[in-house]
Amino acid sequence: MKIHLSYGKDGLDVEIPERNLAGVLSFGASTPLAHPEEAIARSLQEPIGSLPLGELATKAKSACIVVCDITRPVPNKQLLPPMLRTLEESGIARNKITILVATGLHRPSTAAELDLILGQSMVSKYRVVDHHASVPGEQSLLGETKRKTPVYIDKRYLEAELKITVGFIEPHLMAGFSGGRKMVAIGCAGEETIKTLHSPRVLDDERCREGSIDENPLHDELMEISRMAGHDFVLDVSLDANRNITGVYAGHPQEAHAVGVEAVRRSVRATLKEPADIVVTTSAGFPLDLTYYQSIKGMTAALPVLKKGGMLILAAECSEGLGSERFTAMATRFGTATEFDEWIHQHPVDIDQWQLQECLKAVRQGEVVVVASGIRPEHRDKLFVRTAASVEEAVAQGLQKFGSQTTIAVIPKGPYTLVEVSRTSA
Known part of the structure; x- marks a missing residue:
């Protein structure tokens, strides 16, 4: 066969x-959204557990939007334009918006990859930068988690008054599911933080597995780090086998992500x-x-x-x-x-x-x-x-x-x- x-x-x-x-x-037979752009726009206006993005933006003078690197097929060209318009229309100047590529410990993005991730128009109009986990001067130490993980986070993320992540939710081999808190706690974290989270002390635990966030110690660590760093708004999506958008989950980083996780769990x-x-x-x-x-x-x-x-x-x-x-x-x-x-x-x-x-x-x-x-x-x-x-x-x-x-x-x-x-x- x-x-x-x-x-x-x-x-x-x-x-x-x-x-x-x-x-x-x-x-499973997931149905792509017939009008994903409308769903994205509506999710920003009617988010889960949060004020609309526009209202949050009126209280800030700068914003950092965290996006995935080339290793994740996030449809940023659909997700970011309405978000960027909302931020600018709410009073945040374009030169005060940073798009931070959450590389974690992956290699830096190439120019061609940034074009694939964001499109040349976005790259040329906005400040787009890679996270560099191994450059100590680019991180700030926020303290330790309850499990004694040192928390180093990208200064450019921390300095922004409005902190946003854009990603997608899929099963993750250790954290249960991707998206949400992982974008900050791994994607924008310093080398020592990432190393500790990937140590035998954490990964040998049987609860650190795909498809489970209940009592998953890695998930708990990621949530704690995300709260320490500040995380104001999340825009996550789910995708079908052809990478079409099947669901949009925007709003409070924990609540919106939880809704998305359950939807993805059922569909995959x-x-x-x-x-x-x-x-x-x-x-x-x-x-x-x-x-x-x-x-x-x-x-x-x-x-x-x-x-x-x-x-x-x-x-x-x-x-x-x-x-x-x-x-x-x-x-x-x-x-x-x-x-x-x-x-x-x-x-x-x-x-x-x-x-x-x-x-x-x-x-x-x-x-x-x-x-x-x-x-x-x-x-x-x-x-x-x-x-x-x-x-x-x-x-x-x-x-x-x-x-x-x-x-x-x-x-x-x-x-x-x-x-x-x-x-x-x-």
């Missing part, structure tokens, strides 16, 4: 033996009767599978439907290779997962270890095979996962390993789908 996977910009068609196919786990949940021997998944294609670093999210998202001791096959293009030089050095320095696990519990947190910590969760559950045309040959044998030339090759190896009754589940859009087992297997 031919199944289309999200892989790079163009996708990848793969053949899966139909007799072994236990299920294709896809989004997919269930399998019991865990499968083999799970074929992706990292949702471009832009999330630009690097192996980002693509690891596809691994952990699939774990709820993978049988213990099974095989996880991740198809991710990784056109930019493993990731940054620092991450590449980290990813290729350990011969085994055990060596890495011992190292992270004996050394200070390294900024590039956290995705490998997530990879470790997958390796503990089963064999991981990565199909990635962009990973350089000299790196393939140095990862503590196995690589294959094609999904079909990896599936054939799995069938040989598990036998003719092997069950295979496929998750075409990887981490954008919240997968669950509908019952506990025997």
